[in-house]
Amino acid sequence: MDSLAAPQDRLVEQLLSPRTQAQRRLKDIDKQYVGFATLPNQVHRKSVKKGFDFTLMVAGESGLGKSTLVHSLFLTDLYKERKLLSAEERISQTVEILKHTVDIEEKGVKLKLTIVDTPGFGDAVNNSECWKPITDYVDQQFEQYFRDESGLNRKNIQDNRVHCCLYFISPFGHGLRPVDVGFMKALHEKVNIVPLIAKADCLVPSEIRKLKERIREEIDKFGIHVYQFPECDSDEDEDFKQQDRELKESAPFAVIGSNTVVEAKGQRVRGRLYPWGIVEVENQAHCDFVKLRNMLIRTHMHDLKDVTCDVHYENYRAHCIQQMTSKLTQDSRMESPIPILPLPTPDAETEKLIRMKDEELRRMQEMLQKMKQQMQDQ
């Protein structure tokens, strides 16, 4: 921490310390330094103090290895107390939304990670609109943030908006299934969707290639807007550009997850042990897990949050305001020159409190009246 503070302090010292004219002429170049080159360091320090938060949603049919992948990505066991439902229980189950929050710290940087799980998705015989609970949840989070943002006390706004949704596509199909298309079309304007090919260890390399091509074609065909990696600037170095190209070409990522460590070639690696060989999760030749992890955590986490705030949330907000103003103009039936800004409606809790207090006041007034009358009668 101190080493980061040092250049800033040194610059400040240099600027403030008195110098002789000769020295000043020599240090003319210093005059050009205003000092705001240190801003990234300041932001860095503040963010580290504040900590980051990230909400990740995982969706897909059951049995595609979602919890295992989350475990491998963040190396924490979020599902220790999970009980798998039996077949009878699954028949009557509807899609639920489960949230697990965990605080992870690494090298002084704190991350508050929330995983939103969607058990029961796509499991029933009739899966019509099975994504409705999920869209409702995402909208709810946007609505809550909208209210908080328009409210009076904005110091501690909790950002529960879903920043990224990992959608697991079954490797056994010939591309996207109707459920997949339905889900993605319902959510692509609300959340960043990153499609993944799950359980990729059951496919040989040629099959993976063909499946990826097919999925990319179908995503184009159905007009689904998945999360696009931002273009890298032209002045970045070649290595970075090469990495970026590889990333874009490997989408959708074919991933494998594992929560066991096995022994391979004398080393302990995270992987799966089969009679015919060992699949290593972190081996780039075996699957795209490393690419996914780098993208999600190491390079694009902030971009995902930005796109959620700037694009999806703004769309929601604009849509909401439009609806409210159109309703108001319909109700009031007059053209107001200034667009009416709707005051945030006090939420149910405070309204209830206000009503209760009103009632109390009224009751007390009645009692006073009664007492006055009694005294008069006496």
Place this chain on the structure above:
Amino acid sequence: MDPLRQPPSPCSPRPSSPRTQSCEMLGYVGIEAVLDQLKIKAMKMGFEFNIMVVGQSGLGKSTMVNTLFKSKMWKSTLPGLGVPTPKTLQLQSVTHVIEEKGVKLKLTVTDTPGFGDQINNDKCWDPILGYINEQYERYLQEEILITRQRHIPDTRVHCCVYFVPPTGHCLRPLDIEFLQRLCQTVNVVPVIARADSLTIEEREAFRRRIQHNLRTHCIEVYPQKCFDEDINDRILNSKIRERIPFAVVGADREHLVNGRCVLGRKTKWGIIEVENMAHCEFPLLRDLLIRTHLQDLKDITHNIHYENYRVFRLNKSHVLPRGPGWVNLAPGPAPSPASPQATPRTMKVCRWTQDNSDDEC
């Protein structure tokens, strides 16, 4: 069980019923030569076998059929290249005649693309049940003709292989609904498809859970416990019932392993050999379907499932005269399988006779 024996007609008496006495032979007569005669006749006529494969798209059904019969029955669709899934369930049949060591087998494979692929899969099993009953109906119509053909062409489905996706958890509601309905009309053999995505421990746990699910929902898959004839059968079939559902992997490409050419899938971390018992249970499935139980599958279809259908149909249309063989069947949507624990007046359609109520079912 002699694999070359033809399916006996339903009303023929048991070969050695306990009523007739056995007497001693004074010399060699040559009765055993009847086996040779049967064999020659069978080879001339050839055999028929109809198999149906059911499961979601991409579970390797066409590849499995190709692997089972070691020939390109279907052009197996590679993942990523397949035709778009049809909007409704369509059944497609393909017939081939394959020959091995002079024995001809007319094999018909029925595929069911589009099963379980839609968003709303309610009643997606109806076309399949309809097809199976249609084949029974066809056979029945041929059988009740006045001048019947010598050999009625048999298009009835002898075996239905159901592909369970390898989720690793348990049977899905769709699987249970389908299996409950189909086990009453046809022999169903469930298999765990694409088992190369499960490790050995995961496979065993999954298998136990599926067996538990099947028991809970009273689903009787092939080989059914109530049709075991004698103690030997029971022992053999119990061993098979322990391992059902088999975890299978299908492949139709050959690779070189240790100098041998094997059918398998080549991945970056190893080659999965389809015929290696340590890798997957495909040999067990092949042995069950072809090498040991093929004739048994046909027998059960003919003697039990077809008979159930026939009795149900004839009762409904009142064609069968009310005689000593008539049973009182309450009209229902589908005939229930014969089970000793059923109510006393249900039909006892046993393996051999219909009037011998002393015989065990």
